[in-house]
Amino acid sequence: MHPLDNPNAVPSNAFESVTLSSLAKHVETHAPHDVVLHRGQPRPNKEFIVKGPIRTPTPRRPSELPEPGKLNIHLILGRKIGHGRVARVYEATVDYAKSSPELQQLVLPPLVVKVSRRYDARHLAKEAYYYDEMECLQGSVIPRYYGFFQSTIPVDWNFGPWRRDSIVRGSRRSVDSDTESEFDDDDYSPRPNVPEEEYSSDEEPPPPPPVTPTKVSILIMERLGGLMPLGKPLPEDIIDDITSLYSNLSHLAVDHVDIRYYNILRAPPSDSPLPSLPAPFTQRTYEWRIVDFKNSYKTNRSMVVFDGYYEGYVERLLTNLPYNDIWEPWDF
Template structure:
């Protein structure tokens, strides 16, 4: 059976944290975190919808989170070693894990896919917590339109401990505050946990994710691939989630093709089995816009992305 996304209670990582005195890596244990349901405020538009019913743009309320279909949380411990660098962005740095071992699993054998860890930058703890919330919100799309997420884990660094990845893959704004707080403040109240998190620089925070394939290639893309990628965003729109402002080619990865990997699941909304996945969810907003209205916005941004990716060829159109 497939490893449930909530089966792991702790992860022990090697090759991530160094002791400054000995200059040696030390194994560290991170514990599963749970994002409060109210961590991310909803963007509720109270305006009366004057459109005809067939082009209705607003729902009466923000869609509720679909019920979880996962079993009760497990107590397994995962051990892994930091391996190949996969990429980085605003909020995090992604590495493959190797030498993965799972202890305390159920009596039945479980299938564990290849895994990656997304390590939050020291000034982006609130961003990673926000992304963890959206993975919980979109549990029904994990393995279909988005990657499977096996949890959000944290630990407080001891004095004299450092994370070399932070220095090896620096951000352009190491002293800036976490700007996702501005997003939440626009639509509601910033959660106090997020305010506290934005002031910390001594926490190692990671997401444990299913390893995906390479990014969407630049250059001409077959119409079938364009249709499939567009459908990813249509799936997300069914949950009332707006992520149009973050449509980028490097946020779209191929579904896993390696062995062993878990099979792609059909979309709960369209029954389509996708060949692609959407990643990076620090900036989306939960809204009461209808799927129809959200899809319109997505399609406009995707059309621009496809055109610019084709025009630029092998050059990154979003440096």
């Protein structure tokens, strides 16, 4: 634990299991079911070894965490606040009365839960690996992180977050609305992979549900703030902060890969129950955080090459924001 952190802060490995309250319903009776997930095993992407100015891929810094805890946290998911190709992100409220009693004496920030889409559980295992790998950057450069958990959804349950996902493995994705509420629908039935309103009575019925249980993965993280401003010049302190943020990843030889506008979020406010911490390599306290590491990997690039690589991508991204131009890394 960082010496400047709250001594009662929950360690990131404190939870052995997570209960998501009434997040599934039986397909016939519609009876609600809690979904219980257990600590999973993260899996890295393959290291990328380059020729030229090289170094040995930096080993993980020694962990400062205690032994893995045995606590259970009971969460109630609320509004969806983000979505991507493999997962959705929801606000989460802790039900302390149903969680391990020890949790009431500890300090947690506001939380979010990232839930894998149907058939995409494996992708969060990769992202979890890099949150663990970058433990020393949690709360300063990346969000505070509270674990990776997995379960399987029985075939006779409808799982709320998947209600707009295709039930056909490998088919095209559903389209999420930025304003829809995921859990205000009485019917959690799985939908075909086009919006419900596009169906008429003379169309073929959707395919039958899966015949085997389907894995689900989640990540628990602290809730962050909004995005960088668009359509006006960025203050120099923001430009300097974002550039410096990425230099910390260079020290750990982690290539973020997804250097995107949507993956840089404002740090929690100063009145958050847990403070922003100074980054270990720059000793700076930042107002921004980097998220989304499912495509990341470790590499043997030299620090000079790494810093130049990040500076080029970050400069291209930030230069275009005043013109309402959201540049993507694949445009480089």
